[in-house]
Amino acid sequence: MTLAPLTPALLAALRPELSEGCERDISDAYLSEPRDLWRGVAGAILAPRDVEEVARIVRFAARERVGIVPWSGGTGLVGGQTLTEGPAPIVLSLERMSKVPAVYPRENVLVAEAGAILADVHTAAAESDRLFPLSLASEGSARIGGLLATNAGGVNVLRYGNARDLCFGIEAVLPDGSIMRGLKRLRKDNTGYDLRNLLIGAEGTLGVITAAALRLFPQPVETGTAILTVAGPSAALDLLEMAERRGGVSAFELISGQGLRFLTETGLLSRLPFDEIPEWCVLVEIGAEAGGMVGERLETLFTEGYEAGLVTDGVVAQNAAQRAELWSIRETIPEANRRVGAIVSSDISLPLSAIPDFLESCDAKLATADLRINAFGHLGDGNLHYNLFPPPGRSREEFAGQRAALRHIIDEEVAAYDGSFSAEHGIGRLKVTQLQRYGDPAKLAAMRAIKKALDPVGIMNPGAVLGPEVRRNSPNFETGASLTADAD
């Protein structure tokens, strides 16, 4: 099916249906994306005020065969929010639907419009002495609709789950402009197909999420953090098991010696709490509701891990300042990576027990390439960033010609170990080819059938997830692939 551009004449026809202020200037803010890899096209930027207005716009677009690109916080890293060419679409910004209309502390539920900024949702939850645990680097600008559409992950997945697990119900406008009113605040509801989870993670290709009932938790009263030096990834997994038996583990992050050396090499962090830089360590965080004695539990974990030969050294934070210091080690690594300049980055997940073998095998396959490898990330979730860097004194540009081949080696190893090439960032437009290559054929066929059934004209976020793969019209595209997903 061919889409039509949103011409000035069509926009004029739509205008009487729009609220005052709905039409925004077509500005860079809506057409750029975080790494300046692509530039989007748009016939209009529309910021509707409520779900009924979203529905009117979608009905109009369906009738006129105009594409719609939902625009939330614009922080996605795989181009899901950026249509780079083709008939000019409507960019549909949720920014004016940013309220948190209701908090139900007794139910541990909060209702947010899709344009609510994550940090504001945190604040609203905290004002009721509750925690909304979804947390990631872009929380000051990421909005709930996009976070759900991409099933965002972040730093608290191990304990609280990803965005999908934190949502009881959604309201959404489907591609025919009908409104699915599913803002249920129910923990159990077996009444028909799970359209909530179908829309969550569909990256705006099956409809526009307009509001959500989100899951809150009691605020953890005590939090304890430690960095423990481990013998290797396998020992780290044994330590994870030991920690989980005690409960309350909220973060378990793997850090490599290479990552630590990048911190000192770039001068970003000069003082590290180690006598000598270890090859592997983990950052462990434990949260407890009350009387959790997190400090004692971390000391016990250290001692038992040491006695079991898993842990060789470690530091347990004694106060909030030390906690922040330990976290800064983990959180500064992406910036150090950027300064060193990755040749290839990745956002992979693996079955937990396959991680040590994967690392050994993939390292071996890349051994002849004279690279530095920084493998780090959310070990507790099986989610690693396996990133390749040039050796000292050489630049990433020198490796530009090998980039595709290096990425292919990683992709194939991930597939061989039953892993995923996109753990938390989604498909967007960047990974359409990888999905076609590594996705299950029966699943892909079913996805296409569902897309066609719900969106026969193909107006919703054209080209995202299922393709057709957009041409990469940015001059930066070739370098772009290398930047995928090193932001965490």
Added chain:
Amino acid sequence: MTLAPLTPALLAALRPELSEGCERDISDAYLSEPRDLWRGVAGAILAPRDVEEVARIVRFAARERVGIVPWSGGTGLVGGQTLTEGPAPIVLSLERMSKVPAVYPRENVLVAEAGAILADVHTAAAESDRLFPLSLASEGSARIGGLLATNAGGVNVLRYGNARDLCFGIEAVLPDGSIMRGLKRLRKDNTGYDLRNLLIGAEGTLGVITAAALRLFPQPVETGTAILTVAGPSAALDLLEMAERRGGVSAFELISGQGLRFLTETGLLSRLPFDEIPEWCVLVEIGAEAGGMVGERLETLFTEGYEAGLVTDGVVAQNAAQRAELWSIRETIPEANRRVGAIVSSDISLPLSAIPDFLESCDAKLATADLRINAFGHLGDGNLHYNLFPPPGRSREEFAGQRAALRHIIDEEVAAYDGSFSAEHGIGRLKVTQLQRYGDPAKLAAMRAIKKALDPVGIMNPGAVLGPEVRRNSPNFETGASLTADAD
């Protein structure tokens, strides 16, 4: 579309594709259901040996337009496993696919074929010192495929979630006979639409789940149980909040004075641990991994609840025998209900904070009807069984003529409070009319579009969930409605 019956000639044509022993005798075991409300029809009972054989059968059925009724443990309470009339379908039993081919203790993952019995999965997990927490009355016969197809709930949902939350990946045969190989053991995987959750809860209408990667947990080391007398449902909710702040709550069950009086009235339990029978109490269970001091925590909960005016009395189990005694109070209530004889039963869920108002309002609407009301259940999940009984000395049969009107009052009240008329048992064929009445129209339209896209001929579990509603050809049907969902 009209389906064709599985005639002897068609079966003969299929036979060369079947493994030895695949064809079973057409016996009562496959055509009856737990409450003898309906009797199924079948042209053949087939028990394939592996996923490829399932796929061959489904491809044949799709080609010949023959219906398929997946048969798992046969324990469902809403008729999802029983097609009562129409062209004779293939009943597809998963009983010969009952293996647990792999346990990954380090990953907390277990892979089970769809025919694995829940109790056997518990055993396999326990042999690796792990817990598979899905637990319900029928676990000795319910099988994984059916438990996932219906998104089963049970007694551990508050802490561990329902079946959906306990599944990382599924393998399934789609209605065209293609095999979706999705046995992922990944905690994060954002690669396309969430077909796993679409098939989970679809009650066999979108495909046959043939295997699953299930989520395990460390075994709780300590468990503590108490029954606390509370001032009312509102106080019970405040106490729930107090308990959840301390973490580890694995059960929070509401018990009404009416339920307790049924226990003594029927003679099922003569000794209850109360000086006088309270109007409301809750059974609280706390599980902890190690060093959890569950006894102390329950004592503290009692004391603080008492000081806050929420709790008036209580008993904390001091040993395993006392724990069992407290649980027997909760677990004997369904049997007491059966002996008293319910006029109308229900399996509803509500937003937690709406429960006190719902109970007051619904009780008031029924006040003139001279009934006894027993409202009880998984308060922590917002999941109640709100059941109506005749007054002493009268029988349920005397109320048969009022049954539909009484049910309608409950349904309308549930809808008014944004609740669900089917919290954990699903739609099956029993609740198709309720789904049409109370389901969101946009959601229902999308469900029909998805069904048509994936199963254009309509072979998969014809009539379930979306209808057309099967005629109720059982002489017991009129009484049947009253029995819905009082099994928990």
